[in-house]
Amino acid sequence: MTEPLLRVDDLHVTFGGQGSAVHAVRGVSYEVNRGEFLGIVGESGSGKSVSSTAVMGLLPSSAQVSGSIRFDGRELLDLDDRELSRIRGSEIAMIFQDPLSALTPVYTIGQQIIEGLKLHDRSISNQAARARAVELLGVVGIPNPQRRVDSFPHEFSGGMRQRAMIAIAIANDPKLIIADEPTTALDVTIQAQILEVLQTAKDITGAAVVLITHDLGVVAGNADRVAVMYAGRIVEQAPVDTLFTEPAMPYTVGLLRSMPNMAAPREERLVPLEGRPPLLTTIPTGCPFADRCPAAFAACRQGEPALAPVAGAAEHTAACIRAEEIAAGTLRRPDIFPRPEEVAVAPVARAESAPVVELKDVKRTFPVMKGTVFRRRIGTVKAVDGVTFSVDRGTTLGLVGESGSGKTTTILELLELAKAQHGTISVNGVDTATLTAADRRKLRSEIQIVFQDPMASLDPRMSVEDIIAEPLTVVDVPKDEQRRRVAHMLELVGLEPSFATRYPHQFSGGQRQRIGIARALIVEPKILVLDEPVSALDVSVQAGVLNLLEDLKAQLGLSYLFVAHDLAVVRHIADDVAVMYLGRIVEYGPADLIFSDPRHPYTQALFSAVPVPDPQVERTRSRVLLQGDLPSPLDEITGCPFRSRCPLYKLLPEDRQRRCAEEDPAPRSVHDRDVRCHWAEEERFDVAV
């Protein structure tokens, strides 16, 4: 077998016409062998999705495609839509990023699977197609497939929809499955499930898989080979172990070093990868990474380096003129991207400082109404169900949990600075229920928030200066003083003061988030609430923003309440951690303790679901996989709310299970942290699957 299953050769994809052309893919070549698992990694705009969509022939008609895509002996670029449609879905299948919008809302899941079957096999009978659809749903792990086959997409959760997408993809036993960021929109626990299903699907069909992702951790555990894309080209390609241990292209080196790692010690600073990828409107004359590369010299700007074998190994190629030096060790990887030095911090004497934020048994419920004419209450959502935590001065509390666990509602309750529905909230030792309107406004400058999406949270019609100075207009600061403080803030967050006159669209995601931080800091608050501040950013710029946050905390003596679902990030930045599940905190204590020895089965599962960017670790460690999705917050649950998904519960003897079913575990101190589990003292059960 010499001919690979898929051979992409010198693929170019250009959008738009003369003058405004975007060169999205510029000369990409790669091969996928039968049954192989190839990972394609790159940041947004690197051309990774476009190049794979080109394989499917699904690019919009405005795209000009040239080069060659040979699949199983045929040249795909020569085929028209009708001929390609015979290959699509039967021989090449694709799984898309956003499962919420990838299924047609008006057809049942079953109809959509059957459609795929019937398109390629007209002779299949209705009963046979339906039976096959049920079987496929069973394969991808949908409970009760017999019944769920008639469900509509909106009745499925995100994870289940992605399972259904995989079922559609494998329906006709394809030879190649292209998965385009299949887990990006999903929670980490669901991501682990979906990757597992993808492996199962690969094993059943024997198909080759191309997995496109921005997350190096995701490819580490699954891929055989990895290609790294940057600015429309592949810049490095190697077997997975080689790529992670001996990367030869500085971009890969930087990417690996910039990622926060669950397995790495927390003291290490992250290595920022400064700058942003070049715009693809012009064809670069030199190495496109040169502007961000600390190892670049003059020769790097003379012509774009081609992908060449590294150290004579045919399977390892890199597009860097210094690749040999890096491989030979004369140019050491840590020297290219050295770790920045820690800012000196005066250690916080925790005992003497009162907590700056304190929540005691806070509850927030929302009525669920039905009907438009005669509205009636059909239930209550307990979004926050008795949350107690405190943030000490100068420390960071990480609040983690899946989406729907009540993290955001908790911080919104706090930021309202009003009387809670139940329980007490105090900021700087003042109970917010007792505040007058004037006091409340004064207190607002003490506590500020940085939002998740830096694209959406900045008004595009306001200049940077107006955005940052806006909080000051509330407290009547004179214009000159405003301008001075904005300039100071910009400098503080690592931006040029001259940027003040520009508008948000002129900045990259990382820079916009810095503007968001500057806006929050301008009223000199003591407490910052950070709501997923880096989750919308590319990996390479995440590190810069996280380092900035750490520096600011040390310089200004800030306290952070850091909400995130990315546990590696939380591990890196938090002093204390509170793990939320269904509106309550199930484990709460010092971060080091909890990360090294989680006691609640949910925490264990959450941690184990995080992919580690290290193939060796990924292959050897045992996983605790959670079953199913978060239960509906409408359900009345007796006993332990986590019981339905608990990996430990399934292994317990019956008498202990009964206790879980009947008695709701109260928070209690186990091994120096609060845990809500009856069996937290037990040595960890072997819950791996």
Place this chain on the structure above:
Amino acid sequence: MAGFLLKRLLNYLALTSVATILGYLLVSSTLNPEARFLGRNPPVPQASIDTTLSRLGVNPDTPLLVRLGNWIVNLVTTGSLGTSSRGTEVTADIFARSGTSLRLLVIGTILGALIGIAIGVWGAVRQYKAPDQITTYASFVILATPVFVLAVLLMITATAINRTTDSQIFNFTGEYTPGLTGGFFTILGDRIVHLLLPTISLTVFAVASYSRYQRSAMLDVMSADYIRTARSKGRTRGSAMIRHGVRVALIPMSTFFAYSFGLILTGASVTELAFSWHGMGEYLITSIRNNDINAAAGTILFTSILVLISGTLADFLYAALDPRVRV
């Protein structure tokens, strides 16, 4: 389901009452039924005018609220909407005339929706290409043309054709040829000939607006991820657009269609006038011209009932097309 419908019905009853009462108050306070008797030669004696107006229940000397009360009591107890100024029963008038409107409009509305949807989809799929440009400009030209202008143009064309072919292919005055005798098919044929021009005029307008709505609904859907999914399953572009795109793009159209279908009986006053059809639209206009309070108020009641029926129709259509809103 029964509970849902009952609640709907009660809700509608309330809304219809409010609309009708407001409508009655409006026409009673603006129309002047006395005007018909003034300036006549020989002058009508005031006592005689008063008697006539009182008999119709529209005497301005009676307080407005009392007249309203009488009108409602009359409606509830006898089901009658009163007598028109020409002495006919308003209820009977409405029934007869709504039949005429229905015959006139039903084909045009349905045809307009079907052709409009097809053209809208076609325009969206070929966005900015010749078919899209042509249909876009054509619909704007039609939408900007007053109805009667188009009607007159059609009539001129028809007359010209009639003259050149020296026959009566087109016959466009009224609903049928008065005094025509013959078998069932002769009568039917005559009616169809009479329908031709008004139907063309109605259809053209319906197509123009439907195609605009459908085009934008379709454009929204075309870039949706599930179209790409359908193609990745092995559908060609065109077939994915039809099977997955149009099906979803029809959902917002259902509301538009339901309302225009519901208003079919009162919605084409100008067309009815232009082609001399004695339908509901004409009825409303003449009743206002004649200062006929009872007829105008009756028409308002009738229309408000139609609006609410269309609302229900819209909801059911929507639920039938979109599983996400089913209860």
